[in-house]
Amino acid sequence: MIWFKPSILSPSYADARLGWGLAAAAGLAAAILLLIVLLLLRESWPVLQRVGGVRFFADQGWYPAEEMYGLAPMLWATLAASFGAVLLAGPLGVASALFCRHYAPFSVARLYRRMVTLLAGIPSVVFGFWGLTVLVPLLAQFQPPGASLLTGILILALMILPTVALTADAALAAVPDAYLRGAAALGLSRGATIAGVVLPAARGGIISGVLLATARALGETMAVLMVAGNVVQTPTSLFDPVRTLTANIALEMAYASGDHRAALFVSGLMLMGLVIILAAAAWRLSGGRLHG
Amino acid sequence: MKKHIVHHLLRISAAALMLTVTPLSQASDQKLVLTGSSTIAPLAVELGKRFEKLNPGVRVDVQSGGSSRGVNDVRSGLADIGMVSRALKDDEKDLKSFTIALDGVGIILHSGNPVKTLTDQQIIDIYTGKISNWREVGGKDGRITVVNKAGGRSTLELFLHYFKLKDSEIKAHVVIGDNQQGIKMVAGNPGAVGYVSIGAAEFEAGNGTPIRLLSMAGVAASVESVRNGSFPLARPLNLITKTEPVGLAKKFIEFSRSKEVNDLVQAQYFVPFVR
Numbered sequence: 290m291i292w293f294k295p296s297i298l299s300p301s302y303a304d305a306r307l308g309w310g311l312a313a314a315a316g317l318a319a320a321i322l323l324l325i326v327l328l329l330l331r332e333s334w335p336v337l338q339r340v341g342g343v344r345f346f347a348d349q350g351w352y353p354a355e356e357m358y359g360l361a362p363m364l365w366a367t368l369a370a371s372f373g374a375v376l377l378a379g380p381l382g383v384a385s386a387l388f389c390r391h392y393a394p395f396s397v398a399r400l401y402r403r404m405v406t407l408l409a410g411i412p413s414v415v416f417g418f419w420g421l422t423v424l425v426p427l428l429a430q431f432q433p434p435g436a437s438l439l440t441g442i443l444i445l446a447l448m449i450l451p452t453v454a455l456t457a458d459a460a461l462a463a464v465p466d467a468y469l470r471g472a473a474a475l476g477l478s479r480g481a482t483i484a485g486v487v488l489p490a491a492r493g494g495i496i497s498g499v500l501l502a503t504a505r506a507l508g509e510t511m512a513v514l515m516v517a518g519n520v521v522q523t524p525t526s527l528f529d530p531v532r533t534l535t536a537n538i539a540l541e542m543a544y545a546s547g548d549h550r551a552a553l554f555v556s557g558l559m560l561m562g563l564v565i566i567l568a569a570a571a572w573r574l575s576g577g578r579l580h581g
Numbered sequence: 582m583k584k585h586i587v588h589h590l591l592r593i594s595a596a597a598l599m600l601t602v603t604p605l606s607q608a609s610d611q612k613l614v615l616t617g618s619s620t621i622a623p624l625a626v627e628l629g630k631r632f633e634k635l636n637p638g639v640r641v642d643v644q645s646g647g648s649s650r651g652v653n654d655v656r657s658g659l660a661d662i663g664m665v666s667r668a669l670k671d672d673e674k675d676l677k678s679f680t681i682a683l684d685g686v687g688i689i690l691h692s693g694n695p696v697k698t699l700t701d702q703q704i705i706d707i708y709t710g711k712i713s714n715w716r717e718v719g720g721k722d723g724r725i726t727v728v729n730k731a732g733g734r735s736t737l738e739l740f741l742h743y744f745k746l747k748d749s750e751i752k753a754h755v756v757i758g759d760n761q762q763g764i765k766m767v768a769g770n771p772g773a774v775g776y777v778s779i780g781a782a783e784f785e786a787g788n789g790t791p792i793r794l795l796s797m798a799g800v801a802a803s804v805e806s807v808r809n810g811s812f813p814l815a816r817p818l819n820l821i822t823k824t825e826p827v828g829l830a831k832k833f834i835e836f837s838r839s840k841e842v843n844d845l846v847q848a849q850y851f852v853p854f855v856r
Contacts, residue, residue, distance in 0.1 A: 350749055351732075352732070352747075352748050352749045353732055354732060354748055355747060355748065355749055357749065421762075421765060421766075421769070422765070422769065425766075425769060425770075426769035426770060429726070429769070429770045429772070433723075433724045433726045433754070433770065433772050433773075434726035434728075434754040434755050434770060434772075434773065435726075435769075435770060436754075436755050436766070514758070515762070518754065518755045518756065519731065519755065519756035519757070520729075520753050520754060520755065520756050521756075530754055530755055530756075532756065539758075540731040540732075540756070540758050541731055541732050543646050543647050543650070545649065545732075549732070
């Protein structure tokens with residue numbers, strides 16, 4: 290009979306207040322996203338209305354002073370740099386997490402985990418500075434100008450490696466012990482256990498970690514700005530200098546006005562769209578069990 | 582760059598606050614707000630300090646953010662005086678401008694590059710991609726790395742204007758933001774060519790950074806040649822106001838153009854305005 294009187298289950302007003310407080314916090318977090326999209330739309334509206342959305346993909350180049358607003362080259366550059374970095378850092382990060390969880394002696398694993406955590410805390414601009422003063426001149430000796438898609442990918446890969454490694458490590462740790470004992474009882478080798486039991490079980494967590502890393506790579510600005518050369522062009526080789534959408538905003542926002550400024554907000558809108566598409570794709574990839 | 586954006590946000594929030602608290606508040610008589618060119622800002626800060634010392638009770642507030650911001654802020658009334666490091670454009674002629682100093686833009690090479698001078702045509706050909714090897718202009722065999730500035734900067738506008746180029750004609754290999762990034766890029770790449778403020782380049786070269794300023798049309802690129810007006814690639818540094826300046830703004834502009842601040846102008850590697 291007790292469930293006919295729900296008030297007995299939560300007799301205090303404090304509980305109800307907590308509920309409302311939490312709801313307000315959750316609503317605020319969701320509203321921020323909405324507000325950002327609204328702001329981007331409002332600021333970019335004048336230029337979208339005047340020159341139309343198609344021109345941002347169809348124009349031959351990005352010369353705001355000459356009313357040419359082609360963002361497509363920067364879109365490709367952003368995608369190439371991010372996915373290049375994920376291709377490098379993804380397997381490396383997962384492999385290092387597997388080593389740490391299933392092969393390394395306990396003391397080594399603990400030391401390694403501390404170092405990766407530290408690596409994750411290094412500000413991106415430090416990576417960028419190192420890239421500008423060491424990596425770019427080094428590459429310039431073989432393939433001038435040195436500042437290129439490749440240096441961008443390498444710096445981004447360095448930056449997101451700890452994200453992938455740490456989230457993969459956590460996903461592997463979450464695999465139930467019973468699975469491992471079951472595999473051992475069946476006489477599976479360590480390699481077969483990892484391939485047949487551990488990885489499928491940790492798939493959702495690993496994918497969401499890689500997604501997080503991809504989003505970080507897409508949004509990284511200063512480090513890429515310092516090493517990628519910032520020339521607006523569709524990359525045809527790894528040694529081409531490129532400009533990403535984020536670098537475009539950071540380079541020109543302080544110096545832009547009127548339509549130029551509005552066009553930069555369109556860059557922001559496009560980045561937002563990219564992240565949303567990415568999130569949707571990851572959701573589908575993991576079969577809707579992203580956090581399961 | 583991030584700093585500029587932060588400044589921008591701060592300015593917006595400050596403006597919003599002012600709107601809510603005192604709708605009619607204008608920059609008060611005892612406070613002078615200057616915004617604009619990041620080239621002029623360090624000089625304006627020094628000018629402001631001395632001005633404050635000479636006029637007790639006065640506060641001079643300087644914020645950088647580019648010449649375009651200086652024009653916008655003066656138009657909208659957010660700033661009393663704008664800092665613009667170029668001559669006013671045709672659609673800005675309604676504003677009043679006062680030159681306080683001159684700045685030259687110099688072509689820089691790595692100090693290991695044997696090329697001593699380039700003609701205007703050679704520079705145009707290099708920047709448009711017609712010349713791509715240093716051998717073609719009398720240097721060692723090696724690819725030329727063309728360093729250009731990002732859109733909206735007054736150095737870029739001055740460069741394009743002088744060589745009668747359009748931004749879309751330039752085939753750049755690296756695009757940079759501020760002078761320091763350009764100097765680092767050229768210092769780290771023996772095949773690079775770029776252009777930056779002469780003051781900044783002369784200072785860095787004097788401090789051992791491996792870059793060299795190129796003479797143009799037979800005139801050495803130096804603070805000296807900009808001063809005597811012989812260096813062709815130079816720009817005026819202007820203070821601008823919306824209407825004919827009065828009161829404190831007028832006093833500050835006259836102070837900035839007077840002989841008693843020549844030492845401050847020179848300390849920033851600029852060339853004092855001579856009447």
